[in-house]
Amino acid sequence: MKILVVNAGSSSLKYRLFDMDRGTVLAKGNCERIGIDGIITHTVTGSKEPYKATPVFPNHRTAIEYVLRLLTDKKFGCLGSVKEIAAVGHRFAHGGERLRASAELKEEEIAYLESIVPINPLHGPPAISGLKACREVMPDIPHVGVFDTSYYSDLPDYAYIYPIPYELYEKYRVRRYGFHGTSHRFVAGKAQELLGNKDAKIITCHLGNGSSITATVNGKAIDTSMGFTPQDGVPMGTRSGGIDPTVVTYLMKREQLTADGAEKLLNEKSGLLGVSGVSSDCRDIREAAAKGNLRAQLAMKLLAHNIKKIIGSYVAELNGVDALVFTAGIGENDRELRQEVCKDLDALGIAIDEEVNATCPRGEICELTAKGARARTFVIPTDEEYMIARDTLSIIQNRK
Ligand code: AMP
Secondary structure (H helix, E strand, O other): OEEEEEEEOOOOEEEEEEEOOOOEEEEEEEEEOOOOOOEEEEEEOOOOOOEEEOOOOOOHHHHHHHHHHHHOOOOOOOOOOHHHEEEEEEEEOOOOOOOOOOEEOOHHHHHHHHHOHHHOOOOHHHHHHHHHHHHHHOOOOOEEEEEHHHHHOOOOHHHHOOOOOHHHHHHHOOOOOOOOHHHHHHHHHHHHHHHOOOOOEEEEEEEOOOEEEEEEEOOEEEEEOOOOOOOOOOOOOOOOOOOOHHHHHHHHHHHOOOHHHHHHHHHHOOHHHHHHOOOOOHHHHHHHHHOOOHHHHHHHHHHHHHHHHHHHHHHHHHOOOOEEEEEHHHHHHOHHHHHHHHOOOHHHOOOEOHHHHHHOOOOOOEEOEOOOOOOEEEEOOOOHHHHHHHHHHHHHHOOO
């Protein structure tokens, strides 16, 4: 059975076609600059060269139509017919409070997704537009939504309610939602398998351009560092992560910032970029730090410090930890950061083997646990697209 996974952004549409019988990727690609002009990069597994072109993509619909033509193209494709695609899985950052699990998206669900755009203004509209385009072009097959927030549907109320007047939660649904859930669910599931323990207490660190940390027990998330928006938690490429909220109002007054200006400051100019003044990309910051740039060194120390603090608080919430997992761009690749985070955590049962950490091969599951450590530590490459394809398959197989 073949499943197409689509991740639509404001000017992009990423896709991956899976053969679920074999668990393999048949093709993948990315349409960029949608609504501006257009670029597509498309790769069929096993082909030597990626296909690249610059067609005009006025909207998501033209992009998905182009993708389907490419997938069935004799030279650049891998399908005899579009009819081979059994379903499409769509990545959604936000499912609100109602879409608590992956679900087939029909009119009612789409109306609900539209109704929660005010709490998901950046990701919601392009994802809905991508979904509608795909439904128009492939009307006869199921379209399934997989939501980053749904992994957090069972957070206890004391973990998701903010200590502000309760009426504001009732009126505006302001609460912790959590994000990156599909990635945390995937790597926590792998860790459970590696431990052979479904009840395991697991802390997963998704550290990429956006970063979040999640505590899982019995396969369910009980707390997570991102909140009402993906702004909370650890410092990120350009996002501040959690800070004293009064810093915001103080700066608004001192710098005469509007609400939009304050959001821009916290979303686009803060985090690793803001502190280092070098870049939002960890590789650039590491390079500058190695050359003696003190602010670049500070940015990386501050990042490790904040990750450590959250890990510590989750060990307390879980009353112990069986596994610590690192994933995503920084988590999978930045050995120094893993070393720094895990340094002096032996009181919590966490210790890693420095040599294994330094030589851990890229793109593979790697166990870093030091001899004698109570908890096991892993690097587990994330695969959100595969998770979306798996959920989509399971939903269409259980369809009434
Ligand atoms: P992601 O959002 O998961 O694609 O991760 C992007 C982040 O991963 C960027 O900040 C990159 O700097 C970081 N990253 C990717 N490769 C490396 C590497 N080899 N060393 C350090 N950071 C890396």
